[in-house]
Amino acid sequence: xxxxxxxxxxxxxxxxxxxxxxxxxxxxxxxxxxxxxxxxxxxxxxxxxxxxxxxxxxxxxxxxxxxxxxxxxxxxxxxxxxxxxxxxxxxxxxxxxxxxxxxxxxxxxxxxxxxxxxxxxxxxxxxxxxxxxxxxxxxxxxxxxxxxxxxxxxxxxxxxxxxxxxxxxxxxxxxxxxxxxxxxxxxxxxxxxxxxxxxxxxxxxxxxxxxxxxxxxxxxxxxxxxxxxxxxxxxxxxxxxxxxxxxxxxxxxxxxxxxxxxxxxxxxxxxxxxxxxxxxxxxxxxxxxxxxxxxxxxxxxxxxxxxxxx
Amino acid sequence: xxxxxxxxxxxxxxxxxxxxxxxxxxxxxxxxxxxxxxxxxxxxxxxxxxxxxxxxxxxxxxxxxxxxxxxxxxxxxxxxxxxxxxxxxxxxxxxxxxxxxxxxxxxxxxxxxxxxxxxxxxxxxxxxxxxxxxxxxxxxxxxxxxxxxxxxxxxxxxxxxxxxxxxxxxxxxxxxxxxxxxxxxxxxxxxxxxxxxxxxxxxxxxxxxxxxxxxxxxxxxxxxxxxxxxxxxxxxxxxxxxxxxxxxxxxxxxxxxxxxxxxxxxxxxxxxxxxxxxxxxxxxxxxxxxxxxxxxxxxxxxxxxxxxxxxxxxxxxxxxxxxxxxxxxxxxxxxxxxxxxxxxxxxxxxxxxxxxxxxxxxxxxxxxxxxxxxxxxxxxxxxxxxxxxxxxxxxxxxxxxxxxxxxxxxxxxxxxxxxxxxxxxxxxxxxxxxxxxxxxxxxxxxxxxxxxxxx
Numbered sequence: 120x121x122x123x124x125x126x127x128x129x130x131x132x133x134x135x136x137x138x139x140x141x142x143x144x145x146x147x148x149x150x151x152x153x154x155x156x157x158x159x160x161x162x163x164x165x166x167x168x169x170x171x172x173x174x175x176x177x178x179x180x181x182x183x184x185x186x187x188x189x190x191x192x193x194x195x196x197x198x199x200x201x202x203x204x205x206x207x208x209x210x211x212x213x214x215x216x217x218x219x220x221x222x223x224x225x226x227x228x229x230x231x232x233x234x235x236x237x238x239x240x241x242x243x244x245x246x247x248x249x250x251x252x253x254x255x256x257x258x259x260x261x262x263x264x265x266x267x268x269x270x271x272x273x274x275x276x277x278x279x280x281x282x283x284x285x286x287x288x289x290x291x292x293x294x295x296x297x298x299x300x301x302x303x304x305x306x307x308x309x310x311x312x313x314x315x316x317x318x319x320x321x322x323x324x325x326x327x328x329x330x331x332x333x334x335x336x337x338x339x340x341x342x343x344x345x346x347x348x349x350x351x352x353x354x355x356x357x358x359x360x361x362x363x364x365x366x367x368x369x370x371x372x373x374x375x376x377x378x379x380x381x382x383x384x385x386x387x388x389x390x391x392x393x394x395x396x397x398x399x400x401x402x403x404x405x406x407x408x409x410x411x412x413x414x415x416x417x418x419x420x421x422x423x424x425x426x427x428x429x
Numbered sequence: 430x431x432x433x434x435x436x437x438x439x440x441x442x443x444x445x446x447x448x449x450x451x452x453x454x455x456x457x458x459x460x461x462x463x464x465x466x467x468x469x470x471x472x473x474x475x476x477x478x479x480x481x482x483x484x485x486x487x488x489x490x491x492x493x494x495x496x497x498x499x500x501x502x503x504x505x506x507x508x509x510x511x512x513x514x515x516x517x518x519x520x521x522x523x524x525x526x527x528x529x530x531x532x533x534x535x536x537x538x539x540x541x542x543x544x545x546x547x548x549x550x551x552x553x554x555x556x557x558x559x560x561x562x563x564x565x566x567x568x569x570x571x572x573x574x575x576x577x578x579x580x581x582x583x584x585x586x587x588x589x590x591x592x593x594x595x596x597x598x599x600x601x602x603x604x605x606x607x608x609x610x611x612x613x614x615x616x617x618x619x620x621x622x623x624x625x626x627x628x629x630x631x632x633x634x635x636x637x638x639x640x641x642x643x644x645x646x647x648x649x650x651x652x653x654x655x656x657x658x659x660x661x662x663x664x665x666x667x668x669x670x671x672x673x674x675x676x677x678x679x680x681x682x683x684x685x686x687x688x689x690x691x692x693x694x695x696x697x698x699x700x701x702x703x704x705x706x707x708x709x710x711x712x713x714x715x716x717x718x719x720x721x722x723x724x725x726x727x728x729x730x731x732x733x734x735x736x737x738x739x740x741x742x743x744x745x746x747x748x749x750x751x752x753x754x755x756x757x758x759x760x761x762x763x764x765x766x767x768x769x770x771x772x773x774x775x776x777x778x779x780x781x782x783x784x785x786x787x788x789x790x791x792x793x794x795x796x797x798x799x800x801x802x803x804x805x806x807x808x809x810x811x812x813x814x815x816x817x818x819x820x821x822x823x824x825x826x827x828x829x830x831x832x833x834x835x836x837x838x839x840x841x842x843x844x845x846x847x848x849x850x851x852x853x854x855x856x857x858x859x860x861x862x863x864x865x866x867x868x869x870x871x872x873x874x875x876x877x878x879x880x881x882x883x884x
Contacts, residue, residue, distance in 0.1 A: 137440040137526040146743040147702040150670040154756050178731035182683050182693045183675030213681040264517045271516045287514060291864045292540055292780050294547040295853045297794055301862025315528055317519045402469040
């Protein structure tokens, strides 16, 4: 080890904390993808990870505007306040919004409603359709490796074939900060610039940067009923069954997805700092606490990803 | 509010390397479990699966679960009980956030170790206390030496299975130091651990009173990062990723200002990540490979003006002159770079099943630039067990060897032995786009750049 390191050189480095380093890494990746691909797009649902992604993109290209459109795969079961937030954000930043609609595919008979009513797994077909139609060659996602054990094996640039499939056993090695985005006709790349962030990093960053989120991420009163140990919102696609008692509770959402499979958690965290504290003390993972679709099997996420899911 | 930390700790990246059955996944599981990074629902799932597989125990104690299940995430991995691919894990202590690259050891160990080590501030090499130093250990240390991993730790695992014997540990420790010295890895720290029982992983163990050093996690919390080690020693290097020139396409909130964004109409800056060193406003820079010079007049980050930027910050630089700069150019501190060259001598870690042959055409990605290259000659293959080079004319998967490459246009490459950030490149297959090799630039034969520092 070098003996030439002085106290000052160490002290200077202390300027960069873990959030600074994660932010810098993400911006580097976003810029690489924009520079190397013809038609990138960002998956934007209004969920916290995609909001952070969009925030990072505005920082990466300041003072220019974000140089790519956003794509939302709408299950048709989204929370109305999240759709409203999505539209407001897109307008504020002057972006083009492409929407892939699960409902349209169901209406045309190309997709069938699942017996359990969950529409998250149905997003893959409209997603691949929108990618093909718009000729997107790179799609940014807010996926994080800490979310799921299959995602822990995902690359930052993930090559997908013409069926959008992920082949976990045949991935390109990713070395240093040199990202290989080469692809041939029909292939595209999923880019995950915040791969190395944890849920707590996301919330600390939202607090630090004062980033606006849909209100349902914070504690509010809502009519809910309990199913599978989760609090489900009462709504048109999420009706209580006989015997499931509807109560008004103070809840918040840790993840925001399809209303039919996303559960709320009991919480009194009304501010971003409350949420940071709550997440830091939580004993459950965000998907375990709130996603019915990931409880289907131990490899639910892996199976969806192999078929072309985010 | 005062108790909320906004991410003030630093970030430390480390990787694990081991042979089959060294208990690497168990060690990783133990680190995650004991540092409370495993949450209740994950632990429940692992406990259920462990029970299904015959790991007994109704009391739910951690010894009764298969800790390896915490890291082996893919269906095929769980079915076969092996780790297939590098997995990334995250945990934090009060002092640091950790990114752990868990590299499988059995198949394609070179590929996985090279991948994990390329970004690592430290690598933990596992040794089975019952087996001692193996050829695999020598290979791992050779790869780490080659990639210049700044901190190397050796965990002598399963110390419980040798009765917590000091003699066994001291013998292995001496062997490790001897092999490390032969290969050229210095300052190796050796720790006796039991991943299964938890001894010396997170907390010091009462079973090894003869070991007075810190636990594995204590060491990982205290080691300096690569950037901390290199800060102040490396010259400024900044590969340009893109030119920021918004003209009409200003961020909407800037167009809404009093002057309608006129202040940014002629804005022009060069966006990138500081690869090494630091830059301050007022300093003179040279653009490589062309050699034109200018002065830094501004360092911008998302609307904030900085006086100084250090590696690895992502920023945009504004310059005094409007000179021709494009993606792929490198902005360097003036007077710190020798000559750019079209001939590169390099060590190649071959990562593809498609073998390397002399005369192959490849793509070379260095910094933000990709150029064509011709493999003129393969000049040798490294014997990882001895760190000696033997003659060769080609390289196969997991081989490491030397080659001479002719580039279609010059690149500002530097010797990896002295510049970890600017001495690295990828070799890419121009046909299918796959990554073929990790490249480490060597000095040109006959070059005598002064040793400026040694890690």
